[in-house]
Amino acid sequence: MADNSIPTDGRNQAGDSELQRKVFAVVFQSRTPAGKYFDILLIIAIVASVVALMLASIESIWARYAQPLYLAEWAFTILFTIEYVVRLWCVREPRVYAGSFYGVVDLLAVLPTYLALFVTGSAYLMVIRILRILRLFRVLKLARYVSAADALVEAMVQSWRKILVFLYVILTIVVIFGSAMYLIEGPENGFTSIPRGVYWGIVTLTTVGFGDITPQTPLGQAVAAVVMVLGYGIIAVPTGIYAAELRDVMTRRRQAQICPECGRTGHDEDAKFCKFCGARFAPAEKGSG
Amino acid sequence: MADNSIPTDGRNQAGDSELQRKVFAVVFQSRTPAGKYFDILLIIAIVASVVALMLASIESIWARYAQPLYLAEWAFTILFTIEYVVRLWCVREPRVYAGSFYGVVDLLAVLPTYLALFVTGSAYLMVIRILRILRLFRVLKLARYVSAADALVEAMVQSWRKILVFLYVILTIVVIFGSAMYLIEGPENGFTSIPRGVYWGIVTLTTVGFGDITPQTPLGQAVAAVVMVLGYGIIAVPTGIYAAELRDVMTRRRQAQICPECGRTGHDEDAKFCKFCGARFAPAEKGSG
């Protein structure tokens, strides 16, 4: 469906030579068996390299296995570098690929390791390398999960304006209540400043409730109760928005009745006439499910 | 749609002179380019002044930057004072504006700073000044977010009676369980009084779970488990109410088109023909934000 015949998100078509086209089919597409094996290997390599990075950040593991983890990191880096070069080589317009989202992610997956040879402060570079996990999205995009993800994203796109309004209301609530709590509880109870009060407000309204800052005075606890009930109650709003939009998207997709006259879709399941040109539908073409 | 031609929430029309009308279009409306620039500048000023207030409440920042923050606060106050005076001057009935919700918010945005010259106890005044954030609502109201917010509010208005019933049930649960926990756990485990037990009940039922008060006895933990599962289960109720009402509102907005021939509704917003009898709709009758 969303296969690479169309150059979605900056990915472009294969180069002109026969070899370029063959390699392109393997590294960018997943229709051929070779393309599928490549995808699976890539998924394994990405997951393994992310796990290795995570393990390397644990001090006790690093103390014992520094060398194998260091070697593994270099092995993955060289592997991903070769892959990056091959990708650059086999596409028709390397610049378009290099400038695309996945082109940048692919580069960020290898660059930090080379930089670490010259620069200190490797902790920052380590975290950038973690972004490799984003590369999985491309591989998964080729799979059958596309249409499922598409519906989710479409519903999100349709509801983003409503959700933005909701977020602004949340922000206002949190700023006002956070300031009030700063006044009521004061620095002696952990509310040392308004931003800290706002942080507490977010922790409380989202029902996370770390408990690192908690109200101690009766009035503060009463205000906190209001914030909690508010957060518990309005969690319904984004859910309601999203559920309503998602159902809409799903319904519309299922109602892909095509008019025999004008070829347009978007008709309801119970429609007898095309709502665009007035043509009568054949009554037998129906079928729900 | 919700533009200021209609004096919504107490705002009224421009004064009689040409200058008043021109200024009114800038400060109250956003149809003209000047009006749009004014809105953007106002948003920046409001956000900047709220951020400055927040920073001023952090002790370490205040210790170092007391003077610039003090000056910034006065600059914003003078700016907002001028804006308030201009607003008062350009409307036809200044009293109606001054008494409206936004008129009061506008006044509260500047008054505390002047009061702080005469009165001590500036912490209270600081928090009142934070209410400036509410002024953003007016600016945002002029934008395209109105209709999105409208649907959300309409669904909320329609479901408020159900939500009130729900809140009363919540309150009853929390009072009864909070009292029971006071009895079971007692002051030695942090449940020093019934109101504190009720506070714990709200913290638990809303799934916030600060952990500042936690049951220690087996029986208390069993009762707590009931409260938690209850809270986890009935979070469905406001969500269900709101989702159902919101979908209703959205459906009704889409179904506002009535067929002139067969009188039936249920057509999409983009329908040109009745889907039941094939009659053509008048194309001009549309219009939705």
Next chain:
Amino acid sequence: MADNSIPTDGRNQAGDSELQRKVFAVVFQSRTPAGKYFDILLIIAIVASVVALMLASIESIWARYAQPLYLAEWAFTILFTIEYVVRLWCVREPRVYAGSFYGVVDLLAVLPTYLALFVTGSAYLMVIRILRILRLFRVLKLARYVSAADALVEAMVQSWRKILVFLYVILTIVVIFGSAMYLIEGPENGFTSIPRGVYWGIVTLTTVGFGDITPQTPLGQAVAAVVMVLGYGIIAVPTGIYAAELRDVMTRRRQAQICPECGRTGHDEDAKFCKFCGARFAPAEKGSG
């Protein structure tokens, strides 16, 4: 709608004498002005007595205001006793009233205060007196909130079987994961027994997260992550169940199209024929909203 002409939940009709009928209209019904004033006074008295009970449980307040609170409690008790006796007197069958839910609640609202004269261990009696809050339900039942609450309850009744299945699944998850955590973390990390592990499982799965018991080992944290994501994901299930049922109930109530032939309701909005007797509906009688 749910007025007292029908003796719902054990409440019965007024006695035979004129006075009994008049008093009945005041204390049991809210159609007359006197009945409405009585309801409002009763709400105030109930709320005030519950607040007084709560305040009395706070040690510092009791130390200072023991006497007025003690007197208030007796005043409320005598008031509610008179009310109880009047209710018993004015109904036709006092036994039915005394045995009904509200009859028992009314008695429990006054009995503990008298018992406290003879028995010690007043903490238990205090909590029983808190049940007075349940009396509010009767008063609110007479108000316009009935139909709103009715829809909520009807949806809950329709979904209770599904929710029971869900609760059993939750219980199974919690028992298995709680036992596993007892094994993995052990008593040294707070998981001193399987019931305590199950308690932790409930705290975690319901996303309450007190933090009184937290996993310390990497494996325990990994298992905890599974429980958390599970709890975060399946919160959708009761919400989905309830939302779907509630929408059903609301739709059915709105679709109260009545067949002119057989007089039955429950037809869809787009129905042209009665689904029970096959009679054709008049096409103009429609109207959504």
Next chain:
Amino acid sequence: MADNSIPTDGRNQAGDSELQRKVFAVVFQSRTPAGKYFDILLIIAIVASVVALMLASIESIWARYAQPLYLAEWAFTILFTIEYVVRLWCVREPRVYAGSFYGVVDLLAVLPTYLALFVTGSAYLMVIRILRILRLFRVLKLARYVSAADALVEAMVQSWRKILVFLYVILTIVVIFGSAMYLIEGPENGFTSIPRGVYWGIVTLTTVGFGDITPQTPLGQAVAAVVMVLGYGIIAVPTGIYAAELRDVMTRRRQAQICPECGRTGHDEDAKFCKFCGARFAPAEKGSG
């Protein structure tokens, strides 16, 4: 509906002899009174044995009641062993039963107790015995809860692909934010490694919020606020997915009736006539649990 006439999930039909068939009807089915009594006894035995196991894990209870609990465990084991042997004997193909899900669960319910005679490390065996709770599912499956559970499971099966996409997005968010927090907060504030950061991310995104690791720096708290609002907002996604699918399943079940005249669906379960053309439905074709 889901009765044992069809060998669902590996269960097979009764053996040939009359006795086998009679015993089969009791232990595997619940249509006969004897079968129902057996089910109820089994539920009691399973629940009692799980409760006994839980109690045995509490040190203070074990210290006092080791002997009765030990005896009870053996009593339950012998009971379940007899039941297991009877089940093996009365089915036509014992191997199919032994290899089925419930066959394995039945074996795991008794094996650990015998193993504990020879092997040490009984804690592991104890937790395996807890899996007995899964046996309740079989008994409940025979009850009227089947169709309710069926709809829930069907909706879950239909939405699992969407939920998988959602889980992968969650994982990516959590890995990236967890790594960022490791960088920002560092080991001195509890974020000792990336996996620990990811664990914190899951605790926060799912709104559990234990509070065992909390951000201390202002930047860390700002990032935490983003994670919390994200988690609070996207809890809508699985709920929306599930609610939409569940409503679909429920609608489809209601719409399974097809009009013999006009071929259209969308009739309620209680419809006797087609609501579109008025044709009478055959009354016998119904049937739903």
